[in-house]
Amino acid sequence: MAAAGLAAGAFAAGRATAAEGTPTSGREDAFAFRGAHQAGITTPAQDRLHFAAFDVTTGSRAQLIALLKAWTDAADRMTQGLPAGDVGPTDGPVDLPPDDTGEAIGLSASGLTITFGLGPTLFRDAHGRDRFGIADRQPAALRALPHFPADVLDPEKSGGDLCVQACADDPQVAVHAIRNLARLGFGTVAVRWSQLGFGRTSTTSTSQSTPRNLFGFKDGTANIKAEETDAVERQVWVAPDDDARAGWLVGGSYLVTRRINMTIEVWDRQPLGDQEEFVGRTKASGAPLSGGTEFSEPDFTMPGSQGPVIPRDAHVRVVHPDSHGGARMLRRGYNFVDGSDALGGLNAGLFFIAFVRDPDTQFIPIQNAMAKSDALMEYLKVTGSALFAAPPGAAAGEYVGQALFEA
Secondary structure (H helix, E strand, O other), rough: OOHHHHHHHHOOOOOEOOOOOOOOOOOOOOOOOOOOOOOOOOOOOOOOOEEEEEEEEOHHHHHHHHHHHHHHHHHHHHHOOOOOOOEEEEEEEEOOOOOOOOOOOOEOOOOOOEEEEOHHHHOOOOOOOOOOOHHHHHOOEEEEOOOOOOOOOOOOHHHOOOEEEEEEOOOOHHHHHHHHHHHHHHHOOEEEEEEEEEEHHHHHHHOOOEEEEEEEEOOOOOOOOOOHHHHHHHOOOOOOOOHHHHHOOOOOOEEEEEEEOOOOOHHHHOOOHHHHHHOOOOOOOOEEEEOOOOOOOOOOOOEEEEEOOOOOOOHHHOOOOOOOOOOOOOOOEEEEEEEEEEOEOOOOOOEEEEEEEEEEHHHHHHHHHHHHOOOOHHEEEEEEEEEEEEEEOOOOOOOOOHHHHHO
């Protein structure tokens, strides 16, 4: 009962209300869906997540395009705090299903952003078939991620033809968004897997404080911030000369997801000093072990009593941009707790999300380095993995992904 009460309290946190059917305004409450780039990437990270990957069940190109149009229209409405459909959950004919499920009645937009992605199997399925006539436009970088050392992947929590990331400051608003998009997709797509997340584990704006992950450490100190416009251009958005086959993706990005289970109970038994050496930062302030404040650059040459003060296998050293040609990622991860496992331990961890311009140079080398030499890997188990291409934003009258199908 205590666990149930805690979950209910967490679910209700951050609830905001508005008059039914009234669009909300204000930067902190509603973000525009349409624009040059999709919202939900550089947008200040919200507190709650509902992420879903879908398999396309139709072989019809026309039906797929119709779905993307319907999803775009519904996302545009819901991010304004409006129902998913024009009629709404209560005003339609009594002998027909409503065009909105209704659980968001009375709730505001709550900062909802909806971000769409296209998986490699949308271009060529598991049998190599080009179901929708787009295989020749598949970017070279858009392929299944490698199986990294220490991965224990569950196929039912990996991959997908399409994905939707719904982030909001109210969990019910995020769930409502995914529920209604899945409803609109009935007969065209089926949910492959989904993930709920709480407590963002990254900071995407300088206006936000650094959050903590389930190990209790600050997470995302060195994350790319929206205000770093030069870094965003270099490291996040696909550029015109990146891939001749991917002109439709210019202004978009690549979306990496990794479901990372943490061995919480084992970690909790480690001495504080060991925890800090595994991470390379202090648990209290997040400052590097070499000294300073949270945002001080680590000094990897500073000697300690038994080698460098920041150990060679410390996480902050292994993933630092200086070790990877300056490569950085824009992370938007979330904590998750999915009950308990068969042994009574928490089925919990980090649902890692990152947006990068090129996964081949910005994600894969860093993940390989982590898998081989990061001290934290002893306490992590990757159970899900996927890569998607997130198209650029849709202008008025357009649908997400339109350039892929109609250029």
